[in-house]
Amino acid sequence: YSPTGRQIAFTSDRSGSPQIYTMDPEGTNVRRISKSGSYNSSPVWSPSGDRLAWVSRVDGRYQIVVLDLISGTLSQLTQGNWNHENPAWSPDGRHLVFASNREGVYHIYTMRADGRNVRQLTRGGSGETPDWSR
DSSP: OOTTSSOEEEEEOTTSSOEEEEEOTTSOSOEEOOOSOSOEEEEEEOTTSSEEEEEEEETTEEEEEEEETTTOOEEEOOOSSSOEEEEEEOTTSSEEEEEEOTTSSOEEEEEETTSOSOEEOOOSSOOOOOOOOO
């Protein structure tokens, strides 16, 4: 659900491949949000509800993208020959946490909402489904 509870973001393959959609809580007014890419999944609302982050397959790797719902601008925040998955917004909307296998196994990373200042948070073991406490 969006922070206002007025929309739900979800993944569906109704168009032939996984894409991001929104709808009203009653299941009406379904709209495709992802406009590019053959695989998009795992949408998460920013705390203010003005942005959606999700995972998009780009050149065979999973990357994190953010759509500004007001301007319509889509930004790819991660790059490289690794997979970046499972994004989650910080409570203040200034950062995202995510999992990446850039070290060979999945670890948890954080970055600013514009993709800058990527920092690894975990070492050893494996981390794949991060979230923020509130």
